[in-house]
Amino acid sequence: MRLTEEMQRVVTEQGLGFVATVRPDGTPALSPKGTTRVWDDGRLVFLHLHSPGTVANLATNPSVEVNVVDPIRRKGWRFAGQATVHTGGPLFEEVVAWYARPATAPPAKAVVVIDVDRAEELVSPAYDSGASETEVAATWRERYLATASEPDAMPAEMRWPAHLHPGALRWVRSSTSYADTVAFYRDLVGLPVVGSFQGSFGEDGTIFGLPGTATHMEIVRSEVNAASADRFDQIVLYLADDSAVERAIEPLLAAGVTPVGAPHPYWEANGGVVFLDPDGRGVVYAPWIFGSQPDPVDRLTGTSAG
């Protein structure tokens, strides 16, 4: 069969197939192959680097199934076909040369070429609720980043604890200037609206993605008297640098909204620009990325203000 562009895209992007073969005693065998690639419009290929079992199984039964799944989008393909194992010859040489692996990489003991004769899409039950691909991907991207285990990834003590692993995080604010506050975050700050409701359990609300749905802020209409917002009641948007801040605040300035003069000396010292929303809560545009870079004031003085 012909592998569609979509199938080829997923295989090429992921490069990791779970390959099922049948042992001589009839039991199944499954193992991952990170060298899984598209060889041409009808064939997949992987390298036998440390797969003695798979290759031995194929000698007695060339039937094979391969699952390639995008773990973020929670979709993929299952391919079924017949495999041929090449330990030498022109195709072996051609495939090995095409991989262009570094000389230090373990040598390929064989090349396994799969003639695909059937393909079925794999779709996670995460979509059963009607969730969009963007929503599903946002949740799993977040989880992936939170659990990534590269040496320089988030230190273990900063990750969600084992017993608490939310798939999405929301904070809720009540607003006595609901329409103006929603317009402020939607039109001037520019946050995407990912949901809204009218008269739901008696309430009106608008949900802003930051972005997507994994982290979001909900504004709910409040009919009670406004409580005055504390000066520390803020959201902080950490942007790459001063020019990123300038670009981000353009719509506010163009609408005639002016920054408030340093509600706290910390923001002034660090080059932050602060606006107040219609409820009097702060939106801080900070010209550095918290967690990746030190505060600008620390970079200048070499001290740590915490």
Ligand SMILES: Cc1cc2nc3c(=O)[nH]c(=O)nc-3n(C[C@H](O)[C@H](O)[C@H](O)COP(=O)(O)O)c2cc1C
């Ligand atoms: C992420 C990952 C990718 C792997 N990629 C390959 C591969 O491309 N080729 C290979 O021969 N072994 C690869 N391995 C190792 C085999 O899966 C592993 O040695 C397995 O035990 C082989 O089982 P088998 O002998 O039944 O085939 C990979 C393992 C992991 C965890």
